[in-house]
Amino acid sequence: MLTIKNLHASVEEGQEILKGLNLEVKAGEVHAIMGPNGSGKSTLASVLAGKDGYEVTEGSVDFDGVDLLDLEAEDRAKEGMFLAFQYPVEIPGVSNVNFLRTAMNEIREYRNEDKMSAKDFLAKVKEASNLVELDNKLASRAVNVGFSGGEKKRNEIFQMAMLEPKLAILDETDSGLDIDALRIVSEGVNKLRSKDNAVILITHYQRLLEYIKPDFVHVLSAGKIIKTGGKELALELEEKGYDWINEEIAQ
Amino acid sequence: MELVLDNKVLEFVSDFKKPETISKVRKQALDALNGMDFPTTRVEDWKYTRVGKYVKKKYKQVQATANVEDYTIADLNAHQLVFVNGYYDESLSTIKEDDAISVHKIEELDEEYYSDIVDGTSENVFSLINKAYQTGGVFIQVKKNKKANFPIHFLHVLEGEEVIANARHFVHMETGSKAEVVATYHSNNSENSFTNVVLEGHVESNASLTINKLQSEAKNVFHISNELFVQDESSNFLINTITTGALMTRNGLEVIVEGENCHTEMNGAYLGTEKQHMDNHTLIDQLYSNCTSSESYKGVMDGKSVGVFNGKVIVRQDAQKIAAYQSNKNILLSKTASVNSKPELEIYADDVRCSHGSTIGELDEDAIFYLRARGISAASAKQLLVAGFIGDVLDKVENEALRTNIDELFLNDFGWKF
Numbered sequence: 001m002l003t004i005k006n007l008h009a010s011v012e013e014g015q016e017i018l019k020g021l022n023l024e025v026k027a028g029e030v031h032a033i034m035g036p037n038g039s040g041k042s043t044l045a046s047v048l049a050g051k052d053g054y055e056v057t058e059g060s061v062d063f064d065g066v067d068l069l070d071l072e073a074e075d076r077a078k079e080g081m082f083l084a085f086q087y088p089v090e091i092p093g094v095s096n097v098n099f100l101r102t103a104m105n106e107i108r109e110y111r112n113e114d115k116m117s118a119k120d121f122l123a124k125v126k127e128a129s130n131l132v133e134l135d136n137k138l139a140s141r142a143v144n145v146g147f148s149g150g151e152k153k154r155n156e157i158f159q160m161a162m163l164e165p166k167l168a169i170l171d172e173t174d175s176g177l178d179i180d181a182l183r184i185v186s187e188g189v190n191k192l193r194s195k196d197n198a199v200i201l202i203t204h205y206q207r208l209l210e211y212i213k214p215d216f217v218h219v220l221s222a223g224k225i226i227k228t229g230g231k232e233l234a235l236e237l238e239e240k241g242y243d244w245i246n247e248e249i250a251q
Numbered sequence: 252m253e254l255v256l257d258n259k260v261l262e263f264v265s266d267f268k269k270p271e272t273i274s275k276v277r278k279q280a281l282d283a284l285n286g287m288d289f290p291t292t293r294v295e296d297w298k299y300t301r302v303g304k305y306v307k308k309k310y311k312q313v314q315a316t317a318n319v320e321d322y323t324i325a326d327l328n329a330h331q332l333v334f335v336n337g338y339y340d341e342s343l344s345t346i347k348e349d350d351a352i353s354v355h356k357i358e359e360l361d362e363e364y365y366s367d368i369v370d371g372t373s374e375n376v377f378s379l380i381n382k383a384y385q386t387g388g389v390f391i392q393v394k395k396n397k398k399a400n401f402p403i404h405f406l407h408v409l410e411g412e413e414v415i416a417n418a419r420h421f422v423h424m425e426t427g428s429k430a431e432v433v434a435t436y437h438s439n440n441s442e443n444s445f446t447n448v449v450l451e452g453h454v455e456s457n458a459s460l461t462i463n464k465l466q467s468e469a470k471n472v473f474h475i476s477n478e479l480f481v482q483d484e485s486s487n488f489l490i491n492t493i494t495t496g497a498l499m500t501r502n503g504l505e506v507i508v509e510g511e512n513c514h515t516e517m518n519g520a521y522l523g524t525e526k527q528h529m530d531n532h533t534l535i536d537q538l539y540s541n542c543t544s545s546e547s548y549k550g551v552m553d554g555k556s557v558g559v560f561n562g563k564v565i566v567r568q569d570a571q572k573i574a575a576y577q578s579n580k581n582i583l584l585s586k587t588a589s590v591n592s593k594p595e596l597e598i599y600a601d602d603v604r605c606s607h608g609s610t611i612g613e614l615d616e617d618a619i620f621y622l623r624a625r626g627i628s629a630a631s632a633k634q635l636l637v638a639g640f641i642g643d644v645l646d647k648v649e650n651e652a653l654r655t656n657i658d659e660l661f662l663n664d665f666g667w668k669f
């Protein structure tokens with residue numbers, strides 16, 4: 001589904017953040033990406049989602065046969081890419097459901113599908129908010145304005161449930177969630193999984209991976225994936241930190 | 252004759268029809284105009300609005316007819332009073348059966364009563380030109396303790412090129428009465444024409460007046476309005492001013508609060524594109540205690556447009572326990588648009604709660620990306636953000652038919668959906 005080859009990306013000021021990253025994600029899989037602060041995890045998510053301000057200097061990204069890097073951010077979403085933000089943005093005056101209606105209509109138009117009826121849309125809002133136990137009131141409030149940290153994260157997964165992406169990248173969705181919320185949101189994500197979609201989990205904590213079982217765990221350090229393993233790697237990282245990997249590589 | 256040519260104001264009015272009867276108000280205005288000049292940008296109140304090139308042109312006062320159906324508001328269900336080029340056109344107007352109001356020509360307004368109401372208020376050269384040379388307008392009486400059964404729609408049309416429309420209106424809200432005025436301004440084939448309107452009123456005790464003003468004239472006309480309202484105790488006054496039209500707009504709005512327990516509310520939305528210039532000048536003068544006022548103006552400026560906001564609240568020495576809130580927020584959609592914002596508080600009393608602030612910014616890039624990451628095009632994302640920004644001001648227009656009309660205007664003019 002997603003093939004990243006030798007990806008190099010810099011910020012506009014010139015500093016290189018991603019330094020030759022390779023990753024292959026197949027339909028039905030869950031990949032976890034862990035790594036120290038500042039290693040480039042969110043940058044990878046931003047570059048994949050099409051945020052301005054990054055320059056890809058080398059490498060390629062294939063998303064189900066299309067050259068992802070060639071598409072505008074909105075078209076990537078229309079092709080089925082979803083990013084749950086590490087820091088969801090507050091948008092005063094724009095209601096959650098209103099903007100999701102606009103999004104779904106534009107996505108459907110792109111895919112030559114019929115508009116969703118108002119009734120079906122509302123039914124879906126209800127279903128999706130139940131999935132992550134997002135208060136109904138929050139669904140109709142201005143996007144993330146006055147939401148608690150945890151509510152913002154739930155809202156991201158609520159939007160994922162509305163948009164049903166092929167590939168979802170969840171950037172530290174677990175941080176800021178209380179213990180119950182973590183379980184609820186994880187169960188929500190699990191319910192959205194199928195053999196046709198895939199999930200990339202960016203996280204610092206192995207706890208999330210107990211709920212959403214990854215097929216692969218990658219360590220991203222200084223802009224590169226330096227180690228890949230199974231879910232047991234996450235346990236090892238939790239115990240030993242990251243330094244030993246560099247030592248292992250040095251040997 | 253040479254003297255006439257020397258004075259720009261006299262030159263400006265030299266082709267205007269001399270009124271047949273010189274009423275007291277006209278006489279006073281004519282006298283005051285003598286020796287007056289047009290403001291330059293050296294005058295503080297006109298610092299950011301240059302009128303020189305508009306007042307150098309000559310305009311004619313000509314009666315015309317208009318295609319009113321183009322401008323009527325569906326489902327507004329209002330008394331519709333039509334003014335074409337500043338002339339009141341009764342044949343195009345529809346006054347419904349309504350025991351709460353009476354509609355008169357402006358000449359029927361009692362001059363003693365009027366002089367008393369406006370005594371001590373300030374005039375400028377444009378309001379004086381209007382009062383000296385007005386060609387028509389209405390005086391509305393909303394009767395004591397009655398609520399107007401329909402909104403009152405003042406429908407203004409500029410028809411033809413190089414025309415000046417000097418309509419003058421007065422709304423008298425008697426004690427305990429309630430009404431809504433909708434004032435709209437339109438134009439047709441009216442390059443280099445000029446709307447110079449005066450709208451005044453008196454809101455007596457316990458009365459409540461709402462005005463919704465929508466100006467969507469073509470971007471090749473000039474619009475100067477002078478609005479003055481006097482509030483007596485325990486009255487309510489609300490005005491929403493929405494401006495999308497004209498090349499140059501100057502909305503001058505003053506409310507004199509002459510009694511306790513009043514509430515005054517002013518909201519404005521201005522949306523400029525191309526080379527439009529939009530100036531909102533407001534004044535709330537609090538003379539008595541225990542009053543509240545709230546003012547919120549928002550601007551969205553694109554292209555090379557220029558916005559000006561100057562809002563002043565004066566709290567006089569004897570006016571205690573006043574709560575006055577004022578805010579002006581602006582978004583610039585292009586690097587070449589600009590706004591000059593100057594909120595002013597002048598407080599002479601000691602027990603008051605006032606706040607004011609102004610912001611000028613751009614659309615939040617992170618918010619645009621957030622929306623795009625959900626599949627929304629950059630254009631729609633901007634539109635959603637603009638709508639989200641200005642929406643709360645538009646929500647102050649409670650009249651649903653008018654609101655629908657405004658939404659349609661925004662959709663047609665800017666492609667913005669709300």
Ligand SMILES: Nc1ncnc2c1ncn2[C@@H]1O[C@H](COP(=O)(O)OP(=O)(O)OP(=O)(O)O)[C@@H](O)[C@H]1O
Pocket residue numbers: 011012013017035036037038039040041042043044053086
């Ligand atoms: N727009 C930018 N301008 C300058 N530096 C940037 C920019 N974006 C990211 N960086 C830098 O790139 C590096 C990687 O940042 P990134 O946010 O991708 O880290 P991360 O792995 O997600 O970290 P964390 O675990 O703390 O979320 C950091 O050093 C960061 O300061």
Ligand SMILES: [Mg+2]
Pocket residue numbers: 041042043086171
């Ligand atoms: Mg990060």
